Amino acid sequence: MGHTVETCRSCGSQQLQWEKDNGWLTGSVRYLRCQRCLDCVRVSGPPLLWIFLTLAAAAAVWGWWTVTR
Numbered sequence: 001m002g003h004t005v006e007t008c009r010s011c012g013s014q015q016l017q018w019e020k021d022n023g024w025l026t027g028s029v030r031y032l033r034c035q036r037c038l039d040c041v042r043v044s045g046p047p048l049l050w051i052f053l054t055l056a057a058a059a060a061v062w063g064w065w066t067v068t069r
Helices: 047-068
Strands: 016-020 030-034 040-044
Touching: none
Parallel strands: none
Antiparallel strands: 016 030, 030 040
C-alpha cells in the first residue's frame, strides 16, 4: 500500500513540513506548513488538548450567554 501525499491547496506544492507551535498551552500542536507559500495545510494535536479547548470554548460561550441575557 502507498501513502497519501498531501498538497497545498493554495499553490499545489508538495513541499510540506511539520512545524511545532510555540505556545505554552499549545506546544504539542503541530502545523503542516507549505514551504513555498507558507500557508497552513493541516493542524494536528493530541486528543486531550482538543477536549480541553472545546470545554474552554463552551465555558466562554456559556459565560457570555449568562452575562448578556
